[in-house]
Amino acid sequence: MAVITISRKLGSMGTYVGKKLAEKLGYDYVDKIGLSKIMKEYGFSKFDNIYDTVPGFWEKYDQYRDMTINFLAEVILAVAHHDNVVIAGRGSFGLLDMFSDVINIRIKAPEACRIHRLMEDRNISEPEAKKVIKANDRVRRSFVESDFRFDYNNSTEFDLILDTSIIPPDMCVDWLAQAYEVTNGKRDDDRPSVTSIGVEKVLVKHVDEMLERFRENQDPIVKQTET
Numbered sequence: 001m002a003v004i005t006i007s008r009k010l011g012s013m014g015t016y017v018g019k020k021l022a023e024k025l026g027y028d029y030v031d032k033i034g035l036s037k038i039m040k041e042y043g044f045s046k047f048d049n050i051y052d053t054v055p056g057f058w059e060k061y062d063q064y065r066d067m068t069i070n071f072l073a074e075v076i077l078a079v080a081h082h083d084n085v086v087i088a089g090r091g092s093f094g095l096l097d098m099f100s101d102v103i104n105i106r107i108k109a110p111e112a113c114r115i116h117r118l119m120e121d122r123n124i125s126e127p128e129a130k131k132v133i134k135a136n137d138r139v140r141r142s143f144v145e146s147d148f149r150f151d152y153n154n155s156t157e158f159d160l161i162l163d164t165s166i167i168p169p170d171m172c173v174d175w176l177a178q179a180y181e182v183t184n185g186k187r188d189d190d191r192p193s194v195t196s197i198g199v200e201k202v203l204v205k206h207v208d209e210m211l212e213r214f215r216e217n218q219d220p221i222v223k224q225t226e227t
Contacts, residue, residue: 001184002102002103002184002185003080003087003096003101003102003194004021004025004102005089005102005103006018006021006106006107007088007092007106007107007158008088008106009114009137010133010227011115011121012114012227013107013109013169013172014164017164018086021176022085024177026084027085029085029214030085030087030088030089031089032051032088034210034214035047035075035079038075039075047072051090065147069147069148074199074200075207076089076092078199079207080095091148091150093150094148094150096194100187100191101186101187101194103160103179103180103183105160107162107164108164111133113165118227121227140152159187160176
């Protein structure tokens with residue numbers, strides 16, 4: 001019984017590791033796609049645009065953007081309250097760090113390695129891959145630091161950090177599963193459990209229903225090229 005957050009950059013293979021780990025543990029897996037579906041059912045139709053762009057000066061103070069970010073935080077808390085879930089997404093590590101049964105994982109790889117993987121994955125040139133990586137890194141960092149006010153590069157926020165340029169992704173999955181078995185997904189401290197999260201009951205029910213829907217429609221095959 002635990003929540004595992006996966007922080008990753010494009011090309012680190014963090015998506016692959018997160019999905020395989022969820023599959024191995026029998027957990028639900030929720031990333032930007034799942035969060036987007038939940039958000040849009042509540043009328044936040046511009047969620048994708050806000051999630052995937054760096055805001056300009058005035059956009060940072062836009063009321064709709066502020067409402068979207070605040071509700072995203074509520075949704076992530078509701079997903080965590082569900083328990084037995086792997087959450088891959090910007091800021092989830094900071095939002096959930098106050099709970100004892102949350103393990104925060106960062107999956108990393110050097111930029112050169114990530115560029116090479118993206119070239120192979122998308123069949124694009126090195127300059128194109130480098131441009132995509134740089135832009136994606138900038139958006140992720142901006143979202144975590146500007147919108148959620150967390151330090152994106154603070155390694156102390158994470159319980160485990162694994163480099164997939166050194167440790168093969170499948171070995172990362174095995175190591176993380178072993179760490180989960182040893183700790184039973186709990187930190188040895190007096191922080192409260194995710195089950196104590198106060199979330200609006202209607203939202204909790206909706207999230208539970210959406211996770212059930214994701215479970216029924218998920219593709220059981222996880223591609224190793226997922227970055």
